[in-house]
Amino acid sequence: MSADVETRAPGTKEPGRAGKAVRSDRAKAEARLGWWLAGPAFVVMLAVTLYPILQALYDSLFQYRLTAPDDQKFVGLGNYQTVLTDRVFWGALLVTLLITVVTVVIELVLGFALALVMHRAIKSLRGILRTAILVPYGIITVVSAFAWFYMFDIQSGFVNHWFDWVPGISPDLNWFAQQGTSLFVICASEIWKTTPFISLLLLAGLAQVPTELEEAAEVDGATWWQRFARVIVPNMKAAIMVAVLFRALDAFRIFDNVFIMTNGANGTTVLSLLAYRTSIGRLEIGLGSAISVLLFLCVILICFIAIKLFKVDLASARGEG
Amino acid sequence: MRRRALTAAIGLALLAPLAACSGESGPPTLTWYTNPDDGGQAEIARRCTDAADGAYRISTEVLPRDAASQREQLARRLAAKDSSIDIMSLDPPFIPELAEPGFLAPMPDEVAEAVSKDVVQGALDASTWKDELVAVPFWANTQLLWFRKSVAEEAGLDPEKGVTWKEIIDAAKDQDKLLGVQGAKAESLTVWVNALVESAGGHIVENPEASADEVKLGLDSDAGKAAAEIIGEIGRDGTGGAGLPTADENASMVTFQGDRGSFMVNWPFVWSATNAGVEAGTLPKELVDDIGWAIYPRVDEGEDARPPYGGISLGVGAFSKHVDAAYEAAQCIVGVDNQAFYMATNGNPASNTKAYDDPQVKEAFPMADVIRQSLEQAAPRPQTPYYNEVSTGLQETWHPPASVNPDTTPKESSEFITAVLRGEALL
Numbered sequence: 001m002s003a004d005v006e007t008r009a010p011g012t013k014e015p016g017r018a019g020k021a022v023r024s025d026r027a028k029a030e031a032r033l034g035w036w037l038a039g040p041a042f043v044v045m046l047a048v049t050l051y052p053i054l055q056a057l058y059d060s061l062f063q064y065r066l067t068a069p070d071d072q073k074f075v076g077l078g079n080y081q082t083v084l085t086d087r088v089f090w091g092a093l094l095v096t097l098l099i100t101v102v103t104v105v106i107e108l109v110l111g112f113a114l115a116l117v118m119h120r121a122i123k124s125l126r127g128i129l130r131t132a133i134l135v136p137y138g139i140i141t142v143v144s145a146f147a148w149f150y151m152f153d154i155q156s157g158f159v160n161h162w163f164d165w166v167p168g169i170s171p172d173l174n175w176f177a178q179q180g181t182s183l184f185v186i187c188a189s190e191i192w193k194t195t196p197f198i199s200l201l202l203l204a205g206l207a208q209v210p211t212e213l214e215e216a217a218e219v220d221g222a223t224w225w226q227r228f229a230r231v232i233v234p235n236m237k238a239a240i241m242v243a244v245l246f247r248a249l250d251a252f253r254i255f256d257n258v259f260i261m262t263n264g265a266n267g268t269t270v271l272s273l274l275a276y277r278t279s280i281g282r283l284e285i286g287l288g289s290a291i292s293v294l295l296f297l298c299v300i301l302i303c304f305i306a307i308k309l310f311k312v313d314l315a316s317a318r319g320e321g
Numbered sequence: 322m323r324r325r326a327l328t329a330a331i332g333l334a335l336l337a338p339l340a341a342c343s344g345e346s347g348p349p350t351l352t353w354y355t356n357p358d359d360g361g362q363a364e365i366a367r368r369c370t371d372a373a374d375g376a377y378r379i380s381t382e383v384l385p386r387d388a389a390s391q392r393e394q395l396a397r398r399l400a401a402k403d404s405s406i407d408i409m410s411l412d413p414p415f416i417p418e419l420a421e422p423g424f425l426a427p428m429p430d431e432v433a434e435a436v437s438k439d440v441v442q443g444a445l446d447a448s449t450w451k452d453e454l455v456a457v458p459f460w461a462n463t464q465l466l467w468f469r470k471s472v473a474e475e476a477g478l479d480p481e482k483g484v485t486w487k488e489i490i491d492a493a494k495d496q497d498k499l500l501g502v503q504g505a506k507a508e509s510l511t512v513w514v515n516a517l518v519e520s521a522g523g524h525i526v527e528n529p530e531a532s533a534d535e536v537k538l539g540l541d542s543d544a545g546k547a548a549a550e551i552i553g554e555i556g557r558d559g560t561g562g563a564g565l566p567t568a569d570e571n572a573s574m575v576t577f578q579g580d581r582g583s584f585m586v587n588w589p590f591v592w593s594a595t596n597a598g599v600e601a602g603t604l605p606k607e608l609v610d611d612i613g614w615a616i617y618p619r620v621d622e623g624e625d626a627r628p629p630y631g632g633i634s635l636g637v638g639a640f641s642k643h644v645d646a647a648y649e650a651a652q653c654i655v656g657v658d659n660q661a662f663y664m665a666t667n668g669n670p671a672s673n674t675k676a677y678d679d680p681q682v683k684e685a686f687p688m689a690d691v692i693r694q695s696l697e698q699a700a701p702r703p704q705t706p707y708y709n710e711v712s713t714g715l716q717e718t719w720h721p722p723a724s725v726n727p728d729t730t731p732k733e734s735s736e737f738i739t740a741v742l743r744g745e746a747l748l
Contacts, residue, residue: 065745066400067422067706089746154564155575161639177566177721265506265566265720274747280393282709282748295328 010142053296059289066283079290089274089291091299096270097182100251107247108240110191111198118199119206137196146303148189152176179267186257186268194250198243204233205239215293245306249299332341349643351407351650354395354632357386357641361667362654363411369653376501379408384474388412388508392709399638406638407647408654411456411633413447414702414712418528418711420450420549421706426644428454428639441515443699444672448634450704451530456634460663461672463695464586464629465514465688472498472583473613480584484549485622486517489584493560495651497735500555501585503571504565506720511702511712513586514719519550519627519700520620526711527702533707538735545731551728558720566721578604586617589633589692593685597704614688616695627700632672633710670696689736712737713748 023031060080063073082132083089114133114188121129136144147301152159152175175181209232217227231239262268264277279288348445355362366379372742373379384391392415398406399419411419419425433454437445468480476492478484493500503509518525525543527537541547555561561568570587577585578595585591595612598604635654637647643684653659659673659733661679668685670692676682677689686692703711718734719725740746 065394067418067424069400069422082744083747085748154567172563174563174567177563207745263506277748278712280397281713282388283393283396287744287747 006181027159036271047206048239054105056289056292056296059285060293062286063284064284066285075174075286078180080294082287083290084101088269089256089271089294091267092269092271092274095183096272098252099187099190099270100248103194106187106191107195107198111196111202111243114195114199115202115206133199133269136193137200138141139193139195141256142260144189144193145257146251147232148192148257149176149187149261150183153162175190182262182266182268186254189253189257190251194247198247201246202236202239202241205236205243208239209235241306241310248302248306252299252302253295267303271298336597347375348373348375349646350380351647352405352645353379353381353408353410353643353650354384354406355381355410356375356384356388356391356412358669359667361669362661364666365663366653367657369650372653373650374480377643377650384410386735388415389709392418392715395419396424401639402640403638404640404642407641407643408631408651408690409636409638410459411605411636412706413456413632414708416448416449416456416634416636417704418708419636419707420455421434425455426639426647428637429648430455430459432648432652436650439575439657439674440672441674441693441696441699442695443630443701444632444634447632447701447704454635457648457655458672459635459655460634460660460669461696462588462631463692463699464512464588464617464631465575465691466618466693467585467587467591468579468613468615469498469538469582469584470611470613471690472496480613480618483616483619484563484625485619488555489618490551490558490560493583494558496583497581498560499562499576499579499581500560500581500583501577501587502555502561502565502721503568503570503586504552504561505554505567505569506573506716507569508712509569510720511715512631514548514552514715515619515700515702516586516627516629517551518544518616520617520624521547522621522624522702523548526717527704529703531705533710533744536705536711536739536742538711538738541732542621542731542737543736545735546727547566549725549727549730551620552719552722553725554701555726556725561722566723578608584618586629588730589670589686589688590668591664592688608721616691618699625698628695628698630696630701634667672696709743710741710748711738712729714741717748732747 012045027217057320061074061076063071063075065071087162089313118126118130119132139147150156154160154172154176156176159175160169160171160173173181175185213231213235214227217231251273254270255276258264258268258270258273259276264270264273269277271291272295275288278284278291282288353366363381366381370378371415384394389414391410394420395406395409396415396419397708400422409685434562436457437454443463445454445462448454448456448458448463464571466480466484469488472492474482475496478488478490478492480489487641488683490501492498502515505628518540521544523542524539527539531537562581564572564576570575570590573585574587574591575596576582577587577591578598592612592614595604595609599609606642617626618731619626635651637644637651641647655673657671657673657675657679659672661682662677663669664671664676665681665685666680670686670689671682674693677693682689701709705711714737715734718732718737724730737746
């Protein structure tokens with residue numbers, strides 16, 4: 001760090017590169033220390049992420065059932081062909097995408113509102129407000145899934161009785177008997193639980209917007225909406241995109257809520273559940289690995305689209321840009 | 322101070338593995354993986370440890386709550402050759418899947434002979450794979466027809482003499498009551514479909530011992546159609562209630578206990594649960610007096626019903642280091658006294674007919690004789706190593722009940738399950 005500063009010429013725009021050319025002994029020692037400190041964690045990460053990914057890739061090329069270990073057979077890309085030509089897979093992909101889009105959009109709007117409230121709240125209220133908003137995020141997903149399930153359950157739930165004045169809701173409405181209503185509860189539970197996460201990321205972004213800009217806009221007579229749309233949002237674009245990317249990746253891998261509430265009934269099967277059902281339920285390791293690999297590819301695709309097409313800059317969101 | 326604590330911790334860490342080694346020199350400790358219950362299996366483990374007089378000790382480990390998760394855990398551990406599994410409580414449909422790859426230790430002939438004596442046929446059938454007894458029958462469960470005496474009386478039915486599905490559907494419809502059946506997309510739906518197909522004289526799987534690509538399904542038949550007619554009618558005409566597509570055993574019990582309860586097919590736990598509700602004051606006392614029980618409803622008037630069979634058999638792990646001791650312990654566990662104790666205290670019916678003569682059992686289960694008869698008539702679910710595929714495939718195609726069509730559902734489900742078994746379709 002200090003070496004960089006010493007060797008940087010005034011006005012140099014790329015301190016990293018300039019520093020690399022003439023690295024002092026101290027810089028080298030610091031880099032080495034960095035590797036010593038981060039190395040073990042890096043090795044552990046490789047062991048627990050890269051190894052299973054490679055193993056799944058390898059397994060996906062075989063017809064392999066855990067309870068028939070001797071019948072393992074190399075099938076090449078056969079498992080992928082089975083998966084990609086099956087309507088169950090495409091149905092699950094569609095439902096997963098629907099849940100991802102709906103929850104992320106709603107969470108972004110609500111998260112923004114909550115972030116603004118937290119940002120603007122008077123100092124004495126700020127602590128309690130932030131805690132209150134963060135409570136759902138602190139609850140384990142399985143627990144929140146059960147809570148939402150029992151809330152809407154036709155026998156134990158109170159929603160049908162409290163909201164029977166709403167058209168379409170009656171004591172006889174079985175929320176988990178049709179696709180639309182099931183997905184509504186699944187999405188609602190997901191939104192309730194993870195909006196605080198998105199609002200936290202956005203709050204960090206809000207804190208980075210220079211107050212002088214807002215004040216200048218106010219002095220120039222800008223309305224609240226103009227200040228919001230022209231000053232605040234453009235200045236926190238990076239934070240917004242990072243929040244959307246993180247949540248989209250998370251939402252795409254949704255499992256707990258669906259598993260607890262419907263277990264995939266009424267066309268609510270999502271990709272993670274399909275992979276689970278195939279690998280863990282049916283013990284078909286080969287076919288299940290193929291689905292997992294495809295799920296992984298989808299996640300990479302989302303990252304690629306976000307980073308390359310929407311130009312999400314992960315560094316700038318941390319205030320390094 | 323801190324240094325001393327550190328030394329002590331290191332010493333403990335070094336000595337702990339030695340302590341584990343020393344455990345091997347004493348009597349073997351057998352680990353029994355049990356399904357969750359009211360503590361009955363742990364108590365039996367204690368009793369058998371005492372009875373063994375130092376020959377072995379039994380410790381219990383509790384498996385997950387639902388049968389499918391129990392199977393997942395056991396199958397994965399056994400596939401990894403886990404030697405810590407000595408005895409396991411197995412749900413019968415999953416026995417072939419574990420027996421076929423040799424995950425269950427072969428049963429000595431003398432043990433097989435001893436544990437088959439006085440045992441109901443349903444329990445023996447369910448513990449057999451390829452003509453060999455591979456698991457020790459422990460407790461045996463069956464569904465009965467539970468009815469509200471007032472409703473049956475008004476309909477002019479005497480369920481104890483045998484009733485058909487059509488009769489109870491009509492009775493419920495006429496009196497605007499609800500039937501207690503399990504329409505949730507879960508194992509309980511397979512139980513229902515299997516009982517109906519078997520009662521109509523058919524079988525879901527015609528050749529259960531065949532390999533995956535040769536399994537022949539018997540759903541696309543008159544028996545399959547008869548089953549689909551009953552489920553579809555209950556689903557469509559509302560006699561199952563709005564909660565039917567998500568109704569499991571507990572939910573149908575709650576429906577049956579309510580004002581619109583009429584007839585219900587369910588396991589005997591509903592009797593102890595209802596009595597407990599009355600004792601706790603959450604259910605009226607008159608309810609218990611209004612409840613009657615009989616053998617499962619028939620599909621055809623002239624044919625005896627084949628009620629569902631459930632329960633638990635004990636398997637001995639093939640990779641256990643103490644197979645002989647484990648079989649000895651299993652014989653102790655299924656002793657008549659232990660079965661009677663388990664039935665009277667935990668509500669799970671015995672597989673040994675002698676246990677039904679126990680006064681404790683007779684007091685706790687006034688319907689013990691009907692249970693015993695039902696167990697003799699019961700038909701197990703398909704005994705195939707691919708049971709999970711068959712069962713999940715049925716649930717995919719026969720759910721929700723209102724969508725079941727006798728002209729299309731049996732055929733479609735047959736084709737779908739066949740394609741899944743051949744590896745041509747996802748489940």
